[in-house]
Amino acid sequence: MSIDIQLVKHTDPKLLALIAKLDQDLMQRYPIEEIHFVDFNDPSVERITFAVAFEGEMPVGCGALRPIDADSTELKRFFVDKEYRNRGIASQLLSFLEAQALEAGNHIIRLETGAAQPEAIALYTKYGYYPIEPFGEYIDSPGSLCYEKKL
Numbered sequence: 001m002s003i004d005i006q007l008v009k010h011t012d013p014k015l016l017a018l019i020a021k022l023d024q025d026l027m028q029r030y031p032i033e034e035i036h037f038v039d040f041n042d043p044s045v046e047r048i049t050f051a052v053a054f055e056g057e058m059p060v061g062c063g064a065l066r067p068i069d070a071d072s073t074e075l076k077r078f079f080v081d082k083e084y085r086n087r088g089i090a091s092q093l094l095s096f097l098e099a100q101a102l103e104a105g106n107h108i109i110r111l112e113t114g115a116a117q118p119e120a121i122a123l124y125t126k127y128g129y130y131p132i133e134p135f136g137e138y139i140d141s142p143g144s145l146c147y148e149k150k151l
Contacts, residue, residue, distance in 0.1 A: 014059040022079035029116035034143045060084040072108035
């Protein structure tokens with residue numbers, strides 16, 4: 001079955017359901033104080049680009065781009081439902097979001113993950129992301145592993 005990726009608003013119920021699954025997954029892996037959530041009540045959430053991947057009508061993955069500065073953006077809330085992993089969905093979603101970043105004039109994507117997500121680290125390094133020093137809100141977060149890719 002083919003994957004369809006759509007840009008959605010931050011209020012989209014399908015996006016919010018996927019983010020709830022992501023949060024649940026992260027809370028099983030990390031202490032809550034090490035999880036960097038997106039505050040959906042903060043007006044700045046309007047600046048974030050959200051995407052949902054669908055297999056048929058089923059929402060199976062999501063991701064977001066949060067602007068950092070004029071040339072760079074942060075990959076956030078990147079997730080594929082456990083039942084749909086190992087089907088190439090994450091690769092397609094990552095490529096889609098990289099294209100969105102370029103279209104917005106961003107030439108650098110940064111992201112944060114952690115050691116308890118080896119599958120995420122493997123995906124990011126496979127697609128050219130390399131380790132960097134923690135940035136922004138992650139500077140004082142000892143469990144954060146940060147990566148970057150120049151597009």
